[in-house]
Amino acid sequence: xxxxxxxxxxxxxxxxxxxxxxxxxxxxxxxxxxxxxxxxxxxxxxxxxxxxxxxxxxxxxxxxxxxxxxxxxxxxxxxxxxxxxxxxxxxxxxxxxxxxxxxxxxxxxxxxxxxxxxxxxxxxxxxxxxxxxxxxxxxxxxxxxxxxxxxxxxxxxxxxxxxxxxxxxxxxxxxxxxxxxxxxxxxxxxxxxxxxxxxxxxxxxxxxxxxxxxxxxxxxxxxxxxxxxxxxxxxxxxxxxxxxxxxxxxxxxxxxxxxxxxxxxxxxxxxxxxxxxxxxxxxxxxxxxxxxxxxxxxxxxxxxx
Amino acid sequence: xxxxxxxxxxxxxxxxxxxxxxxxxxxxxxxxxxxxxxxxxxxxxxxxxxxxxxxxxxxxxxxxxxxxxxxxxxxxxxxxxxxxxxxxxxxxxxxxxxxxxxxxxxxxxxxxxxxxxxxxxxxxxxxxxxxxxxxxxxxxxxxxxxxxxxxxxxxxxxxxxxxxxxxxxxxxxxxxxxxxxxxxxxxxxxxxxxxxxxxxxxxxxxxxxxxxxxxxxxxxxxxxxxxxxxxxxxxxxxxxxxxxxxxxxxxxxxxxxxxxxxxxxxxxxxxxxxxxxx
Numbered sequence: 133x134x135x136x137x138x139x140x141x142x143x144x145x146x147x148x149x150x151x152x153x154x155x156x157x158x159x160x161x162x163x164x165x166x167x168x169x170x171x172x173x174x175x176x177x178x179x180x181x182x183x184x185x186x187x188x189x190x191x192x193x194x195x196x197x198x199x200x201x202x203x204x205x206x207x208x209x210x211x212x213x214x215x216x217x218x219x220x221x222x223x224x225x226x227x228x229x230x231x232x233x234x235x236x237x238x239x240x241x242x243x244x245x246x247x248x249x250x251x252x253x254x255x256x257x258x259x260x261x262x263x264x265x266x267x268x269x270x271x272x273x274x275x276x277x278x279x280x281x282x283x284x285x286x287x288x289x290x291x292x293x294x295x296x297x298x299x300x301x302x303x304x305x306x307x308x309x310x311x312x313x314x315x316x317x318x319x320x321x322x323x324x325x326x327x328x329x330x331x332x333x334x335x336x337x338x339x340x341x342x343x344x345x346x347x348x349x350x351x352x353x354x355x356x357x358x359x360x361x362x363x364x365x366x367x368x369x370x371x372x373x374x375x376x377x378x379x380x381x382x383x384x385x386x387x388x389x390x391x392x393x394x395x396x397x398x399x400x401x402x403x404x405x406x407x408x409x410x411x412x413x414x415x416x417x418x419x420x421x422x423x424x425x426x427x428x429x430x431x432x433x434x435x436x437x
Numbered sequence: 438x439x440x441x442x443x444x445x446x447x448x449x450x451x452x453x454x455x456x457x458x459x460x461x462x463x464x465x466x467x468x469x470x471x472x473x474x475x476x477x478x479x480x481x482x483x484x485x486x487x488x489x490x491x492x493x494x495x496x497x498x499x500x501x502x503x504x505x506x507x508x509x510x511x512x513x514x515x516x517x518x519x520x521x522x523x524x525x526x527x528x529x530x531x532x533x534x535x536x537x538x539x540x541x542x543x544x545x546x547x548x549x550x551x552x553x554x555x556x557x558x559x560x561x562x563x564x565x566x567x568x569x570x571x572x573x574x575x576x577x578x579x580x581x582x583x584x585x586x587x588x589x590x591x592x593x594x595x596x597x598x599x600x601x602x603x604x605x606x607x608x609x610x611x612x613x614x615x616x617x618x619x620x621x622x623x624x625x626x627x628x629x630x631x632x633x634x635x636x637x638x639x640x641x642x643x644x645x646x647x648x649x650x651x652x653x654x655x656x657x658x659x660x661x662x663x664x665x666x667x668x669x670x671x672x673x674x675x676x677x678x679x680x681x682x683x684x685x686x687x688x689x690x691x692x693x694x695x696x697x698x699x700x701x702x703x704x705x706x707x708x709x710x711x712x713x714x715x
Contacts, residue, residue: 155537158530162594165586166553177560238454238455255463258690263665266669266672267468312461379651380650407567410563
């Protein structure tokens, strides 16, 4: 499974085939279909965002230039959602990465039940987001939830607390759920990075008298920096995009306490059927995300041969 | 890391911390399973039953007998299999082209497939709804399969490319010297060799389609209601029946979870390969 397995060297234009139409022919079906089902809808989204368009009233579609965009920047809910999105990503990603790092370092050690532990830890990754959301709603439940029960028994709390119904805690409750859902991804990626560091580095460092902490800072961290960077970028993009868990857990409430930008766009379209404004919100959010996507793409581009 | 650790040190340094993380990862799922075995009356009066003698399958019987849950599973299955077939069939030849040929526009096209997975779902979901409504496809399997394919096709192109890259080119060339055409070499030599990779990719597409919720909610309806949407509708109007809901969660998550455990090794090696190189 490595690129070293390729025995025949190749360069641009080495064979006659490389300039033929054949590879394009092989690519045509996939390219055509993705153009149709991804890029055409995207163009439609941009088109919609320039219109005042409420579904079920197709006759009322009017072109309003950037009216939706201007409305968005004057919209108080837009700014609440914007700050929530930043807070949400700013806490979730570091929490996932840190927990993933600790998990990976532990799983990189030799112990007899390591394969079992590794398999069990990635379970959250495999669960449907609806199930995750409902499961955690049950845990946070004000009357019967196990979280209140545990805190009560430990003597930390005297009465039950509605974690998801209180505007001060709802966003953080969702963040904990997303951290739980996402840390296995980091653990798996970082573990792969750890395993690519040659053992001899640590042996040499130990001979030179380096402490565990020094080994971690000077060998481990530089060794996994590449993987960690890629994982953080990918995960930030995914977490920023994901709205299913939050939608099922709180529906954006209470009030606007757990509204994020993509969720606001979705709710605008789904509840208010305001597809013009919803599309404009989605386009604004996509533009904001573009910077991160470009950084990621340029990293990948370097690894392509 | 090099020296041997004493048993006490390894207990507190390794076993207990790993155990804590495993408990954190599995705890919510186990709690859900325990809830699903607890009868409704017991749940309201005494909470979740920890004593196995009090467990019953009543919630599951109600779920299978009195709701449309079995039909929802069939719909989820049709959509997931459809997405797997569409995703795999379109991506094999594309991945072969990316792996074996160097041609102008190759990088741009590879990046094109990668960038698709970065688009926010909301950006696609609204126009897809408008387009599907225009085509009269709302509430059909086709609509959900097409929507899921927006993610499945690019993912599968990248995975397949990495699998084909791991097969030496000399094998294609040997087959062609023996009289195979390019496509013949792909079919007779490459495909059998990457079959495990194809299966892993197919299973992963199956899992993501099975777990998908937003497209199913928006583009589905009364006729085509997948398992994820059905679980959500189990929430009653006045009171949440947690026993029924958690039974739905356990059953609904079962296929994806088992498949994931089955392919995790191969999948992870495919996923992390690119990242480690970078």
